[in-house]
Amino acid sequence: MAGAPPKAAPPERERGLRAERVSRPAGGRLVVDGVSLAPRPGETVGLLGPNGSGKSTLLRLLSGVLAPSSGVVVLDGRPLARTPRRAAARRVAVVEQHAEARTELTVRDVVALGRIPHRRAWTPASAADAAAVAAALEATGLAGLADRSWQTLSGGERQRAQIARALAQEPGELLLDEPTNHLDIQYQLDLMELVVGLPVTTVIAMHDLNLAAMYCDRLLVLRGGRAVAGGTPGEVLTPALIGEVYGVRAEVDEGPGHPVVRFLRRTPAPPRSPDGPLPPGGPRDAAPPERPPSANTDGPDEPQPTTPWGGIRP
Known part of the structure; x- marks a missing residue:
């Protein structure tokens, strides 16, 4: 008896992950x-907005x-709620803002958690699992830290x-919730280049408008x-x-x-000089106040030592 024909791939317009209202x-x-979002295959979409605007909830x-409560999230034309959880976990990977390990794990152990959707319960890791973990460590520059304890990593290393x-x-879709928060600028750029x-x-949910403009399609x-x-950074980011x-x-x-x-101050910036902020009451190069005449009235005033504005005479 012939087996069932293979399931046809969804049309191009239905492929991928999208939210409909x-x-x-x-x-x-x-x-x-009532938010809709339909990323194109392979592109990077940035979610922007102030705190409380709904970015993290939309990612969830x-x-x-x-x-x-209304609307639908669709994966390859099928409602995500009707997609088997293991199949959805293979396709959609999530990187939360704050990740903690309650047990003592190495970096390799943490990365290997990504293989759980590909294995049945209680089955040992396969050669394919080991190869996927090794490739992920190499791609993120962590191969040399694979045996380090997760607890000893810096913030940037934990994010990687x-x-x-x-x-x-090995997902098709990657969701990240503000992954550059609390990272030094160098690590923010490194992480975005990687992503x-x-x-x-x-x-990717973000706060930094310039990072979003640099890296998002x-x-x-x-x-x-x-x-x-919604649109390209040039279309969206207007004053x-x-x-x-x-x-x-x-x-x-x-x-x-x-x-x-470039953000502008709410109030005009005070005038500055190359030597630092100007003192209150007048510009640095203003004429000093007129000196009272010397007590010696028989001749010209004795030359007086000059001082910088606000300085102390030697």
């Missing part, structure tokens, strides 16, 4: 309100951790280890749970939108292939 309440209000809806774990899943170089579709801006703008969403003044210039945002 999803909503989710919390605390008596909608924290995500996309990952299946939360279920929408979590991305390596996600890579070991955008991965052969996956990426959705498209942006979706949320405010109060609703999508207020008007930044003022509306974040309540700050900014100028946006054209950088090398992406816009550059």
